[in-house]
Amino acid sequence: MIKVAPSILSADFAYLADEIKKIETAGADWVHIDVMDGTFVPNLTFGAPVVKKIRKVTDLFFDCHLMVNNPEQYIEDFADAGADMVVVHAEATKHLHRCVQYIKNKGMQAGVALNPASPLCLVEEILPDVDIVLLMSVNPGFGGQSFIETTVPKIARLRKMIDDAGLNIEIQVDGGINDKTSKLVREAGATVLVAGSYVYGAADTKAAIASLKA
Numbered sequence: 001m002i003k004v005a006p007s008i009l010s011a012d013f014a015y016l017a018d019e020i021k022k023i024e025t026a027g028a029d030w031v032h033i034d035v036m037d038g039t040f041v042p043n044l045t046f047g048a049p050v051v052k053k054i055r056k057v058t059d060l061f062f063d064c065h066l067m068v069n070n071p072e073q074y075i076e077d078f079a080d081a082g083a084d085m086v087v088v089h090a091e092a093t094k095h096l097h098r099c100v101q102y103i104k105n106k107g108m109q110a111g112v113a114l115n116p117a118s119p120l121c122l123v124e125e126i127l128p129d130v131d132i133v134l135l136m137s138v139n140p141g142f143g144g145q146s147f148i149e150t151t152v153p154k155i156a157r158l159r160k161m162i163d164d165a166g167l168n169i170e171i172q173v174d175g176g177i178n179d180k181t182s183k184l185v186r187e188a189g190a191t192v193l194v195a196g197s198y199v200y201g202a203a204d205t206k207a208a209i210a211s212l213k214a
């Protein structure tokens with residue numbers, strides 16, 4: 001079962017509630033929430049206070065992708081705001097295991113993300129503790145960038161690593177996902193597809209989301 005998680009990074013922030021309703025009606029499985037601190041990535045977005053407000057407008061699963069250094073300092077805020085899952089970058093914390101346990105102790109699902117150039121061995125030891133691994137298929141920070149092709153064999157290697165360990169972990173792919181790249185990542189073993197500009201730029205949102213699963 002493939003899940004589609006549209007990224008509200010590409011939504012019109014002046015109408016965020018409407019923009020979330022739009023993807024909900026169109027069949028989105030999750031809402032992908034891109035949190036950026038201007039330090040881990042060269043851009044700023046929003047934090048837990050915004051998540052708390054949009055929590056009131058939908059029951060959709062909130063998938064919070066923290067592109068911030070030292071994510072441990074914000075985990076409690078995201079739990080209080082109503083996040084369902086928090087994904088932190090392996091490159092952003094010195095104590096990934098502690099950080100993952102903290103997320104789970106707060107009652108949320110936990111995930112670890114890797115930048116395009118970061119090797120899979122960074123997540124190998126933490127696999128039994130996570131619900132999801134997010135492979136970035138662009139350098140994080142901005143929507144609308146081109147898909148990095150080397151992500152495809154990386155997904156296949158991660159899928160084998162997970163299957164060999166007998167684990168049940170989702171593989172999420174984020175960046176440059178459209179009707180063409182979605183096919184490549186699904187075939188390689190991805191199960192959750194993030195799409196920002198493709199979904200929010202489409203004239204027919206429902207058809208766009210469906211095309212990512214087909």
Ligand code: DX5
Nearest residue numbers: 007140141143144176196197
């Ligand atoms: C990039 C973000 C992505 C972004 C994807 O740093 O993590 O979630 O919204 O945007 P598209 O789908 O336009 O590449």
Ligand code: ZN
Nearest residue numbers: 034065174194
């Ligand atoms: Zn993201």
